Amino acid sequence: MVTVDSTQVIDPEFGFYGPMGFDIGAFVGNLILAYFAQDGHAVYGNDRKPYKVWILKTITETWNLFYKKFTALWDEHKDGPGEAYLPAIYNNPDAQLLVKQKYMKELFHDTLGFGAAKMIRLDGLTSNVN
Template identity: 80%
Template sequence: MGFDIGAFIGNLILAFYAQDGHADQGNDRKTYKEWILRTIKETWSLFYKKFTALWDEHKDGSGEAYLPGIYNKPELLQLVQGKFMQDLFHDTLGFGAAKMIRRIVGVAHVEDFESITDASKRASPV
């Protein structure tokens, strides 16, 4: 799960950083960059909400992933879910970073950067 979400978020981050290279006097791309950041935040927030809601809906107390006693104690289940989601978020960030590195230095280049025609803008630090 962390790989898929991380790949998506990593690509959004690459798009975010490429925007300054595509900006011009008529469009500073600020609104688009804000949209990208909102999309990143909303993606994780919605995934978190939906995933934990499905977890709650389909818990049967059989203890396949956790001991059965955890499912019967809402406060304990909430702690376990929080820890699981925190770990998943860390995986997501790691996979997202790996995706960005692969897209920058690997064979699969980033069109968002490659299409910046002004080499000084393309190489400019943020």
């Protein structure tokens, strides 16, 4: 929080600028943790299978929706200022498509990596190590 007289940092995580895969990866990592935690929450007559299916569906839908919206914005602003993949360089529609697909594949890999890092960090916080 910033005012004219002071600056207060509550959680420095929110002041972080980093790889795009970080935020979506953190979300996916938390969903995967929730998926594997469900068996521990099951009680007689209350199996968690439908909820686990919902979690997996949510992971898939999250990435697919992000992919769809991100690539739509990419297409909409491809001639805008600050564009990294200029049409003057990638002047072939096939080349533009290949670049976009490669970028999204790498972003997906980053997403999985940051999700895994989030799961490891959270697991470390809850472990009982003597």
